[in-house]
Amino acid sequence: MAKLTINEDACKGCSLCTRVCPKHILELNREKLNAKGYHPIHCINMDECIGCASCARMCPDVVFTVER
Amino acid sequence: MAVVFEKTKMLTDVPFHYCPGCTHGIAHRLLAEAIEELGKEDEAIGVAPVGCAVFAYNYFNCDMMEAAHGRAPAVATGIKRVHPDKLVFTYQGDGDLASIGTAEIIHAAARGEKITTIFINNAIYGMTGGQMAPTTLEGQVTTTSPYGRKKEHCGLPIKMSEIIATLDGAAYVERVSMHDVPNIIKAKNAIKKALQYQIAGKGFSFIELLSTCPTNWGMTPADALEWLKDNMIPYYPLGVKKEVEL
Ligand SMILES: Cc1ncc(C[n+]2csc(CCOP(=O)(O)OP(=O)(O)O)c2C)c(N)n1
Ligand code: SF4
Ligand code: SF4
Numbered sequence: 001m002a003k004l005t006i007n008e009d010a011c012k013g014c015s016l017c018t019r020v021c022p023k024h025i026l027e028l029n030r031e032k033l034n035a036k037g038y039h040p041i042h043c044i045n046m047d048e049c050i051g052c053a054s055c056a057r058m059c060p061d062v063v064f065t066v067e068r
Numbered sequence: 069m070a071v072v073f074e075k076t077k078m079l080t081d082v083p084f085h086y087c088p089g090c091t092h093g094i095a096h097r098l099l100a101e102a103i104e105e106l107g108k109e110d111e112a113i114g115v116a117p118v119g120c121a122v123f124a125y126n127y128f129n130c131d132m133m134e135a136a137h138g139r140a141p142a143v144a145t146g147i148k149r150v151h152p153d154k155l156v157f158t159y160q161g162d163g164d165l166a167s168i169g170t171a172e173i174i175h176a177a178a179r180g181e182k183i184t185t186i187f188i189n190n191a192i193y194g195m196t197g198g199q200m201a202p203t204t205l206e207g208q209v210t211t212t213s214p215y216g217r218k219k220e221h222c223g224l225p226i227k228m229s230e231i232i233a234t235l236d237g238a239a240y241v242e243r244v245s246m247h248d249v250p251n252i253i254k255a256k257n258a259i260k261k262a263l264q265y266q267i268a269g270k271g272f273s274f275i276e277l278l279s280t281c282p283t284n285w286g287m288t289p290a291d292a293l294e295w296l297k298d299n300m301i302p303y304y305p306l307g308v309k310k311e312v313e314l
C-alpha cells in the first residue's frame with residue numbers, strides 16, 4: 001500500500017516522471033489545466049503504486065510526496 | 069504508512085522559475101536534501117550565480133548572497149573566512165564558472181578555500197538564449213555556433229573537473245549526472261561527500277553535475293536527458309577525479 005500526494009500547481013507537465021515509473025501509472029491529465037497553464041500529472045491507478053518514489057526523485061519541480 | 073519522500077525543508081515554498089524538465093530543479097533539491105541530511109540547516113550560506121539560477125536565493129532556505137557573474141567563489145571565500153564555522157557553497161553554471169569566472173574558480177581551488185562548489189554543466193548559456201559555452205560539445209549547434217562548434221575555431225570543450233583536480237588545494241572533485249534515478253541518487257551522495265570534506269576542513273570541494281537545457285537545446289526534456297547520456301558522458305566521464313583522505 002502506498003500513497004502519492006501531488007502538488008498539481010507545481011507541475012510543469014515535463015513528463016520526466018512518467019518515464020521512470022515502473023508501474024506506468026503516471027500520465028498528464030489532458031482534461032485539466034493548472035494555475036501555470038500546464039496539464040498536470042495524475043495517477044491513473046493508485047492501487048498499483050508501490051511507493052518507490054522514483055517519480056519524486058526524477059521530478060525537477062518537487063511535485064510528489066510519497067508514503068508507504 | 070511512513071513518508072518515504074517529501075519536499076526538504078531546506079527549500080522554500082517558492083516555485084522554481086525554471087523551464088519544464090530543466091535539471092536545475094533536481095540539482096537544487098539534491099543540494100538542499102544533502103544539507104538537511106547533514107543537519108547543517110542553520111549553518112549553510114550559499115552564493116548564487118548569474119545565469120538561469122540567478123534566483124537561487126529565493127529557493128534555498130538559508131542565508132544567500134548574489135554574486136556578480138562568475139565571482140561566486142570570491143564572494144564565498146570572503147564569507148567562509150569571516151565565518152569559518154559555516155557551511156558555504158556556490159552554485160554556478162558553465163558560462164558563469166568556466167567562462168567569465170574561470171579565474172575565480174581556479175584560484176579558490178588553488179588556495180584550498182574550504183568551500184563547496186556545485187557546478188551545473190549544461191553545455192550552453194541557458195539564461196541569455198543558448199549561446200556557445202566553453203563546455204559546448206564539438207559539433208553542437210547553438211545560437212553562436214549555428215553550424216556546430218568547430219575545433220579549428222573554438223578548440224575543444226573545457227573539462228573543469230579534471231582541471232580542478234590538478235590543483236593541490238582541491239580535496240574532493242567528482243563529476244556526476246542527472247539523466248536517470250540511479251544517477252540522481254549518486255549525485256546526491258557526491259554532493260553530501262563534498263560538503264563533508266568542507267565540514268572536515270580538508271579544502272576545496274567541487275561537484276560537476278551534467279545537466280540539460282531542453283529549451284535552448286531545442287529538445288523535449290526526455291530527449292535532452294538521452295542526449296546528455298549519449299553525448300556528454302562520453303566526453304565528460306563520470307566519477308571521482310580527486311579525493312584526499314577524509
Ligand atoms: C558581467 C556580465 N557579463 C555577461 C552577462 C550576461 N550573461 C548572463 S547569464 C550568462 C551566461 C549564463 O550561462 P550559465 O552560467 O551556463 O548558466 P545557465 O543559464 O546555463 O544555467 C551571461 C553571459 C552578465 N549578466 N554579466
Ligand atoms: S512511487 Fe513509484 S510506483 Fe508510485 S507513482 Fe511514483 S514511480 Fe510510480
Ligand atoms: S516530473 Fe514533475 S513537473 Fe514533470 S510532469 Fe512529472 S510531476 Fe509534473
Ligand code: SF4
Pocket residue numbers: 085086087089090091092120190194195280281282283284
Ligand atoms: S533556459 Fe535552459 S537552463 Fe535555463 S531554465 Fe530553461 S531549460 Fe533550464
Ligand SMILES: [Mg+2]
Pocket residue numbers: 119161162163188189190191192193194201
Ligand atoms: Mg549553462
